[in-house]
Amino acid sequence: MLPIELSVLGSFVLTVAVIVMSPGPDSMLIIRHTLSSGTKVGLATVAGVQMGLIGHNLLAVLGISVLISSSPILFKTVALMGAAYLGWLGIESLRNTATIGVGSDRVEVSSRRAFVDAMITNLLNPKVIVLFLALFPNFVDTTKDNVPAQLFTLTMTLMIINTIWQTPLAFLGKIAKNWLEQPKVQRWISGITGAVLLFFAGIMIYEHLL
Numbered sequence: 670m671l672p673i674e675l676s677v678l679g680s681f682v683l684t685v686a687v688i689v690m691s692p693g694p695d696s697m698l699i700i701r702h703t704l705s706s707g708t709k710v711g712l713a714t715v716a717g718v719q720m721g722l723i724g725h726n727l728l729a730v731l732g733i734s735v736l737i738s739s740s741p742i743l744f745k746t747v748a749l750m751g752a753a754y755l756g757w758l759g760i761e762s763l764r765n766t767a768t769i770g771v772g773s774d775r776v777e778v779s780s781r782r783a784f785v786d787a788m789i790t791n792l793l794n795p796k797v798i799v800l801f802l803a804l805f806p807n808f809v810d811t812t813k814d815n816v817p818a819q820l821f822t823l824t825m826t827l828m829i830i831n832t833i834w835q836t837p838l839a840f841l842g843k844i845a846k847n848w849l850e851q852p853k854v855q856r857w858i859s860g861i862t863g864a865v866l867l868f869f870a871g872i873m874i875y876e877h878l879l
Contacts, residue, residue: 672818673808678826680869681808684755685827687865689834691858694790696845699835702786703842706777711839713780714787718835719828721791726824729801730817741811748806752873755804759866763859807873 671678695718703711778786791797809819838845848854 671822672813672815673810673822677808677810678822680872681823682826682830683865684804684869685830686834687861688758689827689831694794695787696835696838698787698790699838700842700846702778702783703839704846706779706783708839708842710778710780710783711842712836714783715832715835715839717784717787718791719832720784721788721797722828722831724788724792725797725801726827729805730820730824744806744811749874749878751804751807752870755866755873756870759863759868759870761863763863763867 673681699711699714699718702714805820805823808823809816813819
């Protein structure tokens with residue numbers, strides 16, 4: 670039996686999926702290394718991203734656990750801030766019409782270098798840090814005594830979604846680059862991402878305030 674209700678997990682999956690699929694530094698780095706150094710290096714980049722996410726997950730789980738044990742009110746405040754942050758991301762996504770370039774450099778890198786680059790890029794991305802600490806509280810039921818199991822389930826779900834999306838980028842680097850850099854595709858992705866994030870932000874704010 671899952672420690673999280675299927676309806677809650679489904680909402681988490683949809684929210685995280687649109688965030689993960691939005692073109693960002695991680696996806697662009699994977700494509701860049703794949704184009705310059707091959708699929709093997711691209712896969713090493715994917716692995717580096719996941720290692721960075723593990724670091725973020727550990728920090729988020731620790732921080733959320735401390736909030737839960739120290740102050741339920743503070744926990745709810747952080748959750749509301751997270752909902753507001755998702756709403757801001759949604760608005761920014763709807764306003765964004767610029768394309769994201771992958772770059773034209775063809776400098777080959779080793780698998781080890783690609784792994785480290787991806788891990789550091791992910792770990793030092795402030796938006797990822799804020800997103801982890803802000804997003805998780807909205808999907809945790811603090812009235813249950815299995816909070817660690819809930820957090821572990823959310824963590825594993827995020828890792829699976831991220832890997833499913835990013836691995837094909839390492840195999841289809843050129844195709845993915847050409848597709849993601851099309852203005853029409855950028856507008857389409859930004860529109861869907863913005864709408865979904867605003868929808869869930871509204872639900873989260875409603876649930877925590879009422």
